[in-house]
Amino acid sequence: MELLKKKILECGKALNSEVLLVDSFLNHQVDVELMNEIGKEFARLFKDEGITKVATIESSGIAPAAMAALHLGVPMVILKKAKSMILSDGVIQTEVFSFTKRTSYQLTLKGKFINKGDRVLLVDDFLAQGEAAFGGANIIKRAGGEVAGIGIVISKNFQPGMDRLRRAGYRVESLAQIAAMDENVVEFEGDNE
Ligand code: G4P
Numbered sequence: 001m002e003l004l005k006k007k008i009l010e011c012g013k014a015l016n017s018e019v020l021l022v023d024s025f026l027n028h029q030v031d032v033e034l035m036n037e038i039g040k041e042f043a044r045l046f047k048d049e050g051i052t053k054v055a056t057i058e059s060s061g062i063a064p065a066a067m068a069a070l071h072l073g074v075p076m077v078i079l080k081k082a083k084s085m086i087l088s089d090g091v092i093q094t095e096v097f098s099f100t101k102r103t104s105y106q107l108t109l110k111g112k113f114i115n116k117g118d119r120v121l122l123v124d125d126f127l128a129q130g131e132a133a134f135g136g137a138n139i140i141k142r143a144g145g146e147v148a149g150i151g152i153v154i155s156k157n158f159q160p161g162m163d164r165l166r167r168a169g170y171r172v173e174s175l176a177q178i179a180a181m182d183e184n185v186v187e188f189e190g191d192n193e
Contacts, residue, residue, distance in 0.1 A: 001041050001175040005188055007034060008154070014181045018156075019100070026125055026153065027060045038175060039067020042123060042151040045173045046072070049148040051121045053077055053114060055140060057107065057132050064153050065123035072121070075113075079136055082108040092142050096135035100128060107135045109143060116144035127152040127174060130161030137170065154178065157189060 013021040025031035042064070055077045056065030062078060069076035082093070082105075093106045114120060120140045124132060137147045147170060155162050155174035158181070165172045177189040 001038070003034065003037055004153070004176045007031070008176055008186060012186065014184055014186050017180075017182050018159075020154065020156070020178070020181060020186065022154065026063070030063045032063070035063045035067045038064045038153060039069075039071045041175055042068035042121070042173070043071030046121050046149045046151065049121070049171075050119045051148055052118045053145070054121045054123055055079060055109075055114065055136060056123045057081070057136055060125040061123055064125065064151075068121065068123050068151060077109070077113045077120075079139060080108045081105040092139050094135045094138050094142075096131050098131065107132075107139060109139045111143045114140055114143035114145040118143075118145035119148035120145045121149045121151055122147060123151040123153075125153045127155040127161040127165075127172075128159045130164045133161065133165055133170075134168075149173065151175075156181070 007025055011024045015021055051072050051074055053074055054065050054069040056062055057079045058081055065076050090111045091108060092111050093108045095104050096107045097104045122136045133150055140147050150170050150172045152174040154176045156178050178186060179189045180187045
């Protein structure tokens with residue numbers, strides 16, 4: 001998505017070969033017009049998948065997921081990073097380890113919001129190792145839903161997440177695919193073709 005790539009080049013900052021700072025439009029301050037365009041693009045890409053719900057992981061996935069849900073005309077469900085380890089009725093949890101933040105959290109869904117027959121589009125802001133996406137997919141399936149697709153705003157394709165998800169059979173669409181990074185340098189897939 002050219003608009004998003006332009007924004008990353010103009011307003012993002014590659015801190016090193018691993019971490020891209022996008023807090024001025026995605027992770028902290030949010031460019032809602034850009035999110036709207038991102039939502040439209042996800043809706044266009046997944047329009048033939050019979051999506052009934054969009055799910056996302058709090059917090060930075062919420063803005064793009066909400067816009068995708070709006071343009072697909074379906075509800076959005078937030079998978080929470082609950083602090084409590086105590087299971088209550090109807091709650092589905094799975095542990096997710098974040099390599100970037102070096103902590104684990106319990107990804108949590110109230111099962112009643114995803115049901116048998118739901119075709120779910122899972123949307124997230126970043127794809128790195130794929131742990132969050134696999135955790136989200138696991139919960140959606142345990143709730144009875146089907147993962148009809150995974151929509152990612154920015155994927156770091158030099159990290160294993162994209163390959164792992166595709167090898168597991170998921171349809172993954174990423175709007176900005178980064179092939180390589182270094183301090184103040186971002187190279188997208190296809191840049192050298
Ligand atoms: P994974 O989910 O693909 O396995 O990746 P990882 O554990 O490495 O990522 C964990 C968190 O770090 C996620 O945020 C993810 O969005 C974020 N992250 C990963 N790589 C980058 C990056 O290059 N730049 C930025 N800005 N964030 C990155 P989170 O903990 O879910 O935070 P939030 O959604 O509450 O903001």
